[in-house]
Every structure is written in C-alpha cells, then in structure tokens.
Amino acid sequence: MIPEFGHYALILALCVSLIQGVLPLVGAHQGRREWLMLARPAAQTVFLLLGIAFAILAWSFYVNDFSVLYVAEHSNSQLPVVYRLGAVWGGHEGSLLLWVFLLSTWTIMVAQLSKALDEFMVARVIGVLGLVISGLLLFVLTTSNPFMRLFPAAQDGRSLNPLLQDPGLVFHPPMLYMGYVGFSVAFAFAIASLLSGRLDAAWARWSRPWTTAAWIFLTLGIALGSWWAYYELGWGGWWFWDPVENASFIPWLVGTALLHSLAVTEKRGGFKSWTVLLAITAFSLSLLGTFLVRSGVLTSVHAFATDPRRGIFILIFLTLVVGSSLGLYAWRAPKSSLGGKFSLSSRETFILLGNVFLVVSAGSVLLGTLYPLLIDALHLGKISVGPPYFNSVFVPIMIPLLVLMGIGPWTSWKNSDLLVVIKRLWLAGLAAVLAGISIPLMMGEFTWLAGLGFLLAFWVIASGCLQIIRQAKAGKPTRSFIGMQVAHLGIAVFVIGVTMVGAYQEEKDVRMSAGETVSVGGYQIRLQDVNLVPGPNYQAMRGTFLLTKNGITQATLYPEKRNYFSSTMPMTEAAIDTGLTRDIYVSLGEELPDKSWAVRVYYKPFVDWIWGGCLLMALGGILAISDKRYRIQLKKQAS
Amino acid sequence: MKSRHKRALIIVAALVVIGVAALLILNALNSNIALYVTPSEVAAGKAPQGQAFRIGGMVKDGSLRRDGLTVHFVITDLVKDIPVAYTGILPDLFKEGKGAVIQGRMNTNGEFIASEVLAKHDENYMPPEAKHALEQAQKNGSNK
Numbered sequence: 001m002i003p004e005f006g007h008y009a010l011i012l013a014l015c016v017s018l019i020q021g022v023l024p025l026v027g028a029h030q031g032r033r034e035w036l037m038l039a040r041p042a043a044q045t046v047f048l049l050l051g052i053a054f055a056i057l058a059w060s061f062y063v064n065d066f067s068v069l070y071v072a073e074h075s076n077s078q079l080p081v082v083y084r085l086g087a088v089w090g091g092h093e094g095s096l097l098l099w100v101f102l103l104s105t106w107t108i109m110v111a112q113l114s115k116a117l118d119e120f121m122v123a124r125v126i127g128v129l130g131l132v133i134s135g136l137l138l139f140v141l142t143t144s145n146p147f148m149r150l151f152p153a154a155q156d157g158r159s160l161n162p163l164l165q166d167p168g169l170v171f172h173p174p175m176l177y178m179g180y181v182g183f184s185v186a187f188a189f190a191i192a193s194l195l196s197g198r199l200d201a202a203w204a205r206w207s208r209p210w211t212t213a214a215w216i217f218l219t220l221g222i223a224l225g226s227w228w229a230y231y232e233l234g235w236g237g238w239w240f241w242d243p244v245e246n247a248s249f250i251p252w253l254v255g256t257a258l259l260h261s262l263a264v265t266e267k268r269g270g271f272k273s274w275t276v277l278l279a280i281t282a283f284s285l286s287l288l289g290t291f292l293v294r295s296g297v298l299t300s301v302h303a304f305a306t307d308p309r310r311g312i313f314i315l316i317f318l319t320l321v322v323g324s325s326l327g328l329y330a331w332r333a334p335k336s337s338l339g340g341k342f343s344l345s346s347r348e349t350f351i352l353l354g355n356v357f358l359v360v361s362a363g364s365v366l367l368g369t370l371y372p373l374l375i376d377a378l379h380l381g382k383i384s385v386g387p388p389y390f391n392s393v394f395v396p397i398m399i400p401l402l403v404l405m406g407i408g409p410w411t412s413w414k415n416s417d418l419l420v421v422i423k424r425l426w427l428a429g430l431a432a433v434l435a436g437i438s439i440p441l442m443m444g445e446f447t448w449l450a451g452l453g454f455l456l457a458f459w460v461i462a463s464g465c466l467q468i469i470r471q472a473k474a475g476k477p478t479r480s481f482i483g484m485q486v487a488h489l490g491i492a493v494f495v496i497g498v499t500m501v502g503a504y505q506e507e508k509d510v511r512m513s514a515g516e517t518v519s520v521g522g523y524q525i526r527l528q529d530v531n532l533v534p535g536p537n538y539q540a541m542r543g544t545f546l547l548t549k550n551g552i553t554q555a556t557l558y559p560e561k562r563n564y565f566s567s568t569m570p571m572t573e574a575a576i577d578t579g580l581t582r583d584i585y586v587s588l589g590e591e592l593p594d595k596s597w598a599v600r601v602y603y604k605p606f607v608d609w610i611w612g613g614c615l616l617m618a619l620g621g622i623l624a625i626s627d628k629r630y631r632i633q634l635k636k637q638a639s
Numbered sequence: 640m641k642s643r644h645k646r647a648l649i650i651v652a653a654l655v656v657i658g659v660a661a662l663l664i665l666n667a668l669n670s671n672i673a674l675y676v677t678p679s680e681v682a683a684g685k686a687p688q689g690q691a692f693r694i695g696g697m698v699k700d701g702s703l704r705r706d707g708l709t710v711h712f713v714i715t716d717l718v719k720d721i722p723v724a725y726t727g728i729l730p731d732l733f734k735e736g737k738g739a740v741i742q743g744r745m746n747t748n749g750e751f752i753a754s755e756v757l758a759k760h761d762e763n764y765m766p767p768e769a770k771h772a773l774e775q776a777q778k779n780g781s782n783k
Binding site: 343344349352353356357360361363364367368371381382383384385386388389392393396397509510511569570571572587589590592593598600 | 649657660663666670705731732742768771
C-alpha cells in the first residue's frame with residue numbers, strides 16, 4: 001500500500017506543479033495579484049509532495065520491498081543498508097526522481113531567499129521552474145515510474161551493480177544533479193527577466209549567487225565522479241572523455257563563462273543579451289546531458305537499460321524548452337549587445353575573450369560527443385571519437401585562456417593601461433618561465449608539453465599571489481576578491497596535477513608470483529601472497545603487497561578481486577597509497593595458469609592535486625557567495 | 640578608437656578564435672576517428688589500412704589462450720572469425736561468449752593487435768556495436 005502513496009504523491013505533485021507553473025506566469029502578465037500569491041505556497045506543496053514520494057521510495061529500499069519493480073532490480077536483501085539507500089538513485093527511475101526533487105528544492109530555496117525581490121519577478125521565476133518541474137514529472141509518471149509494482153513479488157532483488165556499491169556513489173549523483181539542476185535557477189531568472197522586459201543590473205545581482213552555487217555543486221560533482229572512476233572502476237585514469245563525462249563537463253564550461261559574464265552585467269550593465277543567452281544555453285545543455293545519459297543513445301558506463309520512448313520524450317521536452325526560450329530571446333532580448341562603453345584594454349574585453357574561449361571549447365567537446373551520433377543517424381557508418389581528439393582540440397584552446405587568466409584580474413573596468421599591468425606582472429612572467437624550465441628538469445626529463453604546463457600554472461599562481469599581496473597592502477580585500485583568487489589558484493593546482501600525471505606517470509602491467517618485486521617511479525612493490533577473504537555479500541581474492549622505497553617500508557597494500565554472490569561479474573578493487581606528491585596504485589588482474597597473477601602497477605605523481613584543484617575552485621565559489629554584500633542582503637530581508 | 644571599430648575588432652578576434660578552433664577540430668577529427676568494422680567486413684578486406692579501427696562482436700567460446708601477459712582470442716560475428724592478440728590486463732567483464740569491442744590495427748599476419756579492449760560494466764549488457772555486427776552477419780547470411 002505504501003508505494004501507492006508514493007505514486008499518488010507524484011501525481012498530486014504534477015497537478016500542483018502545473019498550478020505553480022501556469023497561474024503565477026499568467027498572473028504576472030495580467031497583473032492579477034492573487035494569482036501571484038499562489039507561487040510560493042504551490043512551490044512549497046510540490047516540495048513537500050516530492051519529499052514524501054522520495055522518502056517512500058527510500059523506505060521501500062530500507063524494508064526490502066521487492067514487490068516494487070525498481071527496488072527488486074536495484075537492491076538485494078544482503079546489500080548493506082548504506083548502499084540500499086544509495087541504490088535509491090542507483091538506476092534510471094530513482095535518479096530522475098532525485099533530479100525533480102532537487103529542482104523543487106532549489107525552487108523553495110529561491111522562494112525563501114528572495115523575499116526582498118519584486119513579487120512579479122519572484123512569481124515569474126517560480127512559475128518557470130514550475131513548468132520545468134511539471135515537464136519532468138510528466139516524464140517520470142509516463143515512462144519511468146519508480147513505484148511500478150512487480151507481481152508476484154520477487155523472492156530477492158537483483159542487487160545493485162557491484163561497481164556502484166561504494167561511498168562515492170552515495171554522493172556523486174546528488175552533487176552532480178544539484179549542479180545540473182541548479183542552472184535552472186539562472187535559466188528561470190533569465191526567462192523571467194525576458195518576460196518582464198527588465199534586463200538590468202538588479203537581475204544580474206540576483207541570479208549571480210545562484211549561478212555560483214550551482215557551479216560549486218557541479219564542480220564538486222564532476223570531481224567526485226572523476227575520483228570515483230579513478231579508484232573504483234579500476235582504470236586508474238582520472239578523465240576518459242567518456243560521453244557522459246562530457247555531458248556534465250559541457251554545462252560546466254558554459255556555466256563558468258556565465259559566472260564571468262554575469263559579473264560584467266552586474267558591475268557594468270554590459271553583455272546583457274550574451275549573459276541571457278549563456279543562462280539559457282547552460283540549462284539547455286544540462287537537459288541535453290540528461291537526454292544523452294538517460295535515453296541510452298550513448299554507450300558508456302553510465303547508460304542504463306534503454307527505452308526509446310524515454311529518449312523521444314526528453315528530445316521533445318528539450319526541443320520545447322530550447323525552442324521556446326530561444327524564441328522568447330529573439331523577440332525580447334535587448335538589441336544593444338555590448339552595453340556600457342569600454343576600451344579594448346579593459347576587464348570587459350578580457351572577460352569577453354575568456355568567454356569566447358570557454359564557449360568555443362564547450363562547442364568542440366559537444367561536437368566530439370555528438371559527432372558519432374550524427375554520423376550514425378545519417379547512416380554514414382559507426383565511428384567512435386576517442387580521447388586523442390579531445391586532447392588535441394581542448395588543450396590548445398585552454399592555453400590562451402590560462403594566459404588571459406593571469407592578466408584579466410589586474411585590469412580595471414572600462415579602461416586600463418596595459419603598460420602599467422605589464423610592469424606589475426613581469427615578475428610573475430619571470431617566475432613562470434623559471435618554473436617551466438626548472439621543474440621538468442628536476443623531474444628528470446624535459447618535454448615541451450610539461451614545460452608549457454608548469455609555465456602556465458605558475459603564471460596564474462604568481463600573478464594571483466602578487467595581486468593578493470597588493471590588495472592586502474591597500475586594505476581589506478573583499479571575500480569575493482579572495483574567492484576569485486582561490487578559484488583561479490585551484491585551476492593552477494589542477495593544471496600542475498594534470499601536467500605531472502600526463503608527463504611523468506608510469507604504468508606497468510606485469511606478471512607476478514608471490515615473492516617477486518616490481519619497481520615503479522623509484523618504489524619497489526613486492527607481492528607477498530594472495531588469499532581468499534570473505535566479505536558481507538561477496539568473496540574476494542586479496543593480494544598483499546609491500547611498498548618500499550630504498551629499503552624502507554612505506555605501506556602495505558591490499559587490492560582485491562571480488563566475486564559478488566548476486567552477480568557473476570568479478571569486480572576489481574584497486575589499492576592506492578595516497579600521498580601529497582604521488583599515488584601508488586596496485587590492482588589485481590586475473591590469475592594466470594601458472595598460479596602467478598597479472599598485476600597492474602601505477603606511479604601517479606601529484607595526481608591528487610587534480611581533485612585538490614577542484615576543491616579549491618569550489619572553495620573559491622563558496623567564498624564568493626559568502627561576500628558581505630549578499631550577507632547584508634539576507635540580513636535586510638530577515639528584519 | 641570609435642566604438643564601431645572597437646566592436647568590429649572584438650568580433651574579428653572572436654572569429655579568429657573560432658576559426659582556429661575549427662581548424663584544430665577538423666584536423667583532430669580527421670586523424671582521431673576510429674571506424675567500427677564488423678568481423679565480416681574485416682574478412683572481406685574492407686577494414687581501413689594503416690589506421691586504428693574498432694571491431695565489435697562476440698568473443699568466441701573456447702578461443703581464449705594465454706601466453707604470459709599476452710592473451711589470444713577470436714572475435715566473431717558468428718560468420719567470420721578474426722584472431723586477436725592483446726597484451727595487458729583484460730577488463731572484469733571480458734568473457735568468452737560475451738560481447739566486446741576492441742580497438743587496434745591488423746598486423747601483416749592477419750592478426751588484429753588490440754591496443755584497447757572495451758567490455759561494458761553490466762553483465763547482461765551487449766555493446767550495440769557488437770549487436771550490430773551480429774545482426775549484419777545474420778542478414779547477409781540469409782540473403783545468400
């Protein structure tokens with residue numbers, strides 16, 4: 001009976017979200033105040049109903065209700081409780097419910113935190129979000145109902161894919177979705193302002209912290225996914241240009257461009273149409289990402305079982321959203337595109353150039369991701385576009401962007417003297433060149449690519465440090481200034497990690513028997529033995545490896561090869577010794593006929609800096625939205 | 640500088656960026672695309688020469704043979720068989736009788752030297768390219 005309540009809650013939520021979507025928008029158009037007033041209560045009701053539905057689904061997992069098809073397909077009575085709860089979003093239906101639930105969470109956050117905003121604007125924003133929610137709920141109810149019953153009930157569930165039985169899974173999807181879905185707020189603000197015809201600095205001021213918040217979640221979500229692939233999938237890489245990774249990365253690139261463009265709109269009133277276009281694009285790309293992942297048109301680790309109806313529904317929804325918002329844009333967007341006057345050597349120009357690079361790189365990734373689909377759809381054959389394409393296109397576009405990053409923050413709005421900037425920056429340039437030459441030499445091998453990587457990273461770091469010192473001398477720097485510097489520093493840290501791994505990692509696949517030693521990156525790894533070890537819902541072959549350097553023991557590593565009882569597929573569980581300057585990564589392949597083992601050993605210098613850089617970027621975002629001006633705004637609202 | 644000129648300059652700069660990117664993209668697409676080929680097409684000599692490509696199909700039952708770290712197996716669309724050699728650790732889901740996609744080149748002895756073996760992460764999942772290869776082969780077989 002309880003799952004049916006969940007189903008009813010979803011149906012009710014759809015009805016109320018239609019009210020939330022239609023009445024406030026019509027009310028704002030016709031000036032009917034009583035209709036506007038419906039926006040907040042409707043949004044709260046939708047949130048409550050979706051919360052109930054979500055809790056019921058989680059409950060069904062908790063009590064192992066295998067009469068619910070979705071539970072039977074993704075859980076198992078032997079599955080530990082934590083993973084049973086993580087399994088709520090371990091499949092298609094549940095993860096979509098999570099999507100909608102998070103969207104509604106963002107909506108009530110907006111409703112709560114924007115009381116100081118003009119009520120017409122708030123009603124429009126909530127209305128647009130309501131329309132998006134109802135579209136997605138319709139999708140959930142017609143094609144992917146998580147409360148579908150299974151009759152007769154299954155004896156036991158099919159269990160969660162062993163790959164997903166990991167703490168990383170519990171956090172990765174909610175984080176990523178918070179980001180994806182969060183761009184809907186920027187989108188709703190953009191549409192609302194187009195509808196009202198009031199595209200002004202106030203609009204940018206309001207949507208900026210929301211965009212930053214979404215961007216923070218997306219950054220963390222992508223980083224978590226990358227880290228998870230690194231240690232759990234047993235691949236040892238941190239990014240594979242897998243179509244689904246790209247589907248989350250493209251909105252990130254456009255979202256990053258949007259953040260910067262919003263700054264110009266807020267401070268200088270410029271780039272209005274461009275900012276609106278970016279907001280629409282970022283959200284559309286988030287939807288496209290959902291379409292690519294959920295429809296199963298792409299083959300990747302993330303593709304769940306496919307159902308063509310789903311793909312068609314999302315495609316129609318996507319067309320409606322993109323078509324109507326671009327139509328509205330063409331009709332209402334302000335005609336003067338660049339806004340306030342600025343000279344060529346101004347911060348506006350640098351941000352604009354940075355935006356162009358970000359958008360072009362997003363376009364190139366999008367093209368590489370969609371190209372195989374396009375070729376297949378035109379019956380020109382089946383192809384795959386691999387990592388070399390993305391590396392050879394994406395990396396060159398990032399080089400000038402990093403150069404700009406060192407200069408842009410030094411310029412002032414409207415007009416600045418580039419000569420003065422260069423005079424202040426020569427020291428940073430010198431430091432960068434020195435780092436670019438000396439670090440590769442210290443690592444033992446000079447390559448141009450490594451030199452370039454360090455040069456750019458240290459260019460950004462040195463420029464940032466110089467500016468922080470300058471600002472600290474001149475007075476107390478604002479949090480949004482520090483936030484910007486920390487985020488840029490994060491990029492530099494990330495670049496260092498990528499460069500180090502790219503140029504100096506060592507990967508070895510070897511055959512090892514007990515007692516044998518292999519050396520990698522100056523470390524010796526000795527296989528002690530391999531034993532059979534029982535787990536809660538699996539059995540594992542566990543290897544014991546001793547990691548030493550110059551005869552001194554550093555760590556003991558226990559990689560496993562697991563066999564889950566509920567599945568015939570084996571699972572590789574790598575063992576990693578993590579350090580600030582290097583990771584040693586050991587994973588067991590298969591047992592060879594002569595009782596020796598195939599073993600994969602990696603030396604990954606500075607690999608954790610990649611995710612550390614992402615954390616710094618997110619921290620920068622958090623600092624930026626905790627800036628004084630937003631806190632004052634909140635306080636004003638509270639009183 | 641007049642604002643008209645300024646705008647023109649910015650537009651030109653943007654176009655240059657896009658143009659360079661387009662060149663990079665075209666160049667990269669040209670050299671980094673791997674074509675999917677079915678085992679029957681390989682046997683008919685339709686595989687691209689001197690370029691890496693992908694084969695989708697089934698790993699033939701009983702064909703797996705180990706030689707130290709090197710693995711030899713046969714990939715088939717149930718009509719034509721292609722011998723494959725791969726050095727390294729196979730993915731968890733690689734199994735005889737299951738679908739797989741491999742990337743690499745043909746050597747002069749007619750053996751496919753795989754640089755990458757892709758097996759998807761669900762035991763019941765069949766790569767669409769492998770399925771496509773089997774269907775193609777079946778269709779051609781029934782036409783004859």
